[in-house]
Amino acid sequence: MTLSREERLAAWLDGELTGAELTAFEAELGSDPDLAALAQEWQGNDSLMTAAFAPVAEAPIDPAMLERLGLVEPPAPIAANDNSPWWQRHALPLGGALAASLVAVLLVAPRSGGDARDPLSQALDRTPSLAQADLPDGRKITPMLTAQAADGRWCRAFGDGKDVAMACRDDKGAWIIEAKGKGSAPADNAEFAVASGADDAALDAAQARLKLADPLDATAEQALIAKEWGGHSSK
Amino acid sequence: MEYLTTLVVMGAWMEQAGLGAGGMRAAIVAALPRLRRFCQAMAGNSVDGDDLMQATVERALSRSGQFEPGTRLDSWMFRIAQNLHIDGARAAKRRGTAVDVDALHSLAGSDGRELVEGRSQLAAAQRALQALPDDQRVVFVLVVIEGRSYRDTAEVLDLPIGTVMSRLARARGRIAEALGETRESNKDAAR
Numbered sequence: 117m118t119l120s121r122e123e124r125l126a127a128w129l130d131g132e133l134t135g136a137e138l139t140a141f142e143a144e145l146g147s148d149p150d151l152a153a154l155a156q157e158w159q160g161n162d163s164l165m166t167a168a169f170a171p172v173a174e175a176p177i178d179p180a181m182l183e184r185l186g187l188v189e190p191p192a193p194i195a196a197n198d199n200s201p202w203w204q205r206h207a208l209p210l211g212g213a214l215a216a217s218l219v220a221v222l223l224v225a226p227r228s229g230g231d232a233r234d235p236l237s238q239a240l241d242r243t244p245s246l247a248q249a250d251l252p253d254g255r256k257i258t259p260m261l262t263a264q265a266a267d268g269r270w271c272r273a274f275g276d277g278k279d280v281a282m283a284c285r286d287d288k289g290a291w292i293i294e295a296k297g298k299g300s301a302p303a304d305n306a307e308f309a310v311a312s313g314a315d316d317a318a319l320d321a322a323q324a325r326l327k328l329a330d331p332l333d334a335t336a337e338q339a340l341i342a343k344e345w346g347g348h349s350s351k
Numbered sequence: 352m353e354y355l356t357t358l359v360v361m362g363a364w365m366e367q368a369g370l371g372a373g374g375m376r377a378a379i380v381a382a383l384p385r386l387r388r389f390c391q392a393m394a395g396n397s398v399d400g401d402d403l404m405q406a407t408v409e410r411a412l413s414r415s416g417q418f419e420p421g422t423r424l425d426s427w428m429f430r431i432a433q434n435l436h437i438d439g440a441r442a443a444k445r446r447g448t449a450v451d452v453d454a455l456h457s458l459a460g461s462d463g464r465e466l467v468e469g470r471s472q473l474a475a476a477q478r479a480l481q482a483l484p485d486d487q488r489v490v491f492v493l494v495v496i497e498g499r500s501y502r503d504t505a506e507v508l509d510l511p512i513g514t515v516m517s518r519l520a521r522a523r524g525r526i527a528e529a530l531g532e533t534r535e536s537n538k539d540a541a542r
Contacts, residue, residue: 122520130494130519132501158523161479161530162495168476169496172397173388177380181401185408187376187383 125155129162237291240272240283241345245337262337266327270345273319282322285345295322375415375424379408382425385497389429392492393436395481403439407432426507429497433489433508440485479529487522490515 119127127133128141145152182188236257239249245259259274271284271294279298283291297318332340340346386407391400410431411418418427480488493504494515505512 119516120520122524123516126519126523127501127516129523130501132516157527161523161526164472164530165476165479165491165526166496168472169388169392172391172473173384175384175387177383177387182380182383185383185405186412187380187408 121151122154125151125158129155129159233290236283237285237289240274240285240291241289242341244334244341245272261331262340263323263328263331266329269326270340271326271328280319282319282326284326289345294326295319375412375418378424379411379428382428383408385425386428386432389492389497390432390436392477392480392496393432393485393489395477403432403436406435410435426503429493430507430509437485475530475533478533479526482529483522483525487518487525490518491522491526494519 124133124137124141124144128138128145133141145155179188235251235253239251239257240259243249243257243259245261248256248258250256255276257274257276259272260280262270262272265271265284269284269286271282272291273280273282275281279296281293281297282295283293285291295318383404387400387404390403390407391397394400394403407428411428414431418424480491483491489508490504493499493507494501499507501512501515504510505515508515
């Protein structure tokens with residue numbers, strides 16, 4: 117195969133010349149200033165082109181693109197007309213007349229005989245979801261759901277008419293706040309309003325971090341409350 | 352080279368485990384950044400390049416049975432992309448679609464990630480590449496930008512090595528002219 121001067125130059129630049137061909141070409145380069153100048157020009161152009169395109173292959177492929185390309189599993193399908201996060205689609209009915217009919221008021225006061233835990237923890241221990249508990253400081257809290265975290269702790273989302281929060285129960289029976297977000301404005305009947313307008317982002321992030329299982333239904337939750345959250349001491 | 356090893360290992364793994372779709376998807380994701388660059392270089396701008404990449408991935412997924420395990424998945428995808436690009440260019444020619452060169456230039460790198468300097472550098476490089484006919488451009492992109500050997504390139508494009516060599520020499524000649532023109536016009540603008 118007889119190569120032209122330009123073809124030999126290109127092959128030399130690409131490291132494709134070997135042995136006798138390589139030796140001969142480099143001798144030619146040394147004795148031909150025009151060829152050497154062309155080699156320098158092409159080499160410079162190659163570097164320029166390579167450098168210009170390098171960032172394109174370094175740019176991250178964003179998740180939306182991967183999804184569009186069918187390279188990731190799309191998020192689990194959500195029922196039509198239900199774009200709410202899972203904690204608003206939980207097993208217990210929430211909102212409207214049904215919720216109002218379920219609201220019961222529990223008074224949680226420090227008991228003589230010494231449950232030393234904070235009133236919020238006591239309320240979360242005893243109040244079923246959608247019932248309301250009055251705290252000694254005047255807050256009214258309404259648990260919304262109960263679900264188990266991947267680490268085994270029980271967690272509850274609840275609201276106080278103003279904010280929504282996620283708390284998980286430690287092994288001493290204290291409920292530790294894991295996340296807080298703005299709730300919607302309190303409804304005029306003081307029922308905790310969560311159905312719309314709540315800032316879900318904080319709670320969604322918490323549920324993802326805690327890897328919460330599906331929320332319990334009312335019966336299972338009632339049983340859990342009855343056996344004091346799996347037998348951990350609440351005294 | 353780590354990248355290459357990954358692909359080869361994945362190919363072998365897919366063959367062994369008969370893992371079809373899941374393994375194939377993972378290997379495609381690994382090859383995506385380079386495929387994206389290849390597609391943008393062939394298409395002339397980032398928007399059309401990403402469209403070409405999407406069409407390439409769709410075809411690769413729908414024809415995953417045609418991929419030979421143990422060979423390079425990215426080479427296979429480059430070949431698919433090149434064929435789609437040629438088909439698309441033919442269709443555009445039949446429709447008589449005029450290519451608005453200024454629009455291409457303003458689109459090149461328009462995703463806002465590059466700094467202005469990087470963008471103008473990429474735009475100049477795109478301009479030079481678009482001065483090449485498709486058959487020279489693909490050889491130049493594979494060898495110079497993707498760093499493939501002549502033999503690899505000949506295999507991807509199903510060409511004799513001699514053809515790869517002659518196209519590369521001609522491509523470099525034209526690139527030199529195009530970049531030379533850009534330099535001249537920059538000098539004029541600076542005056």
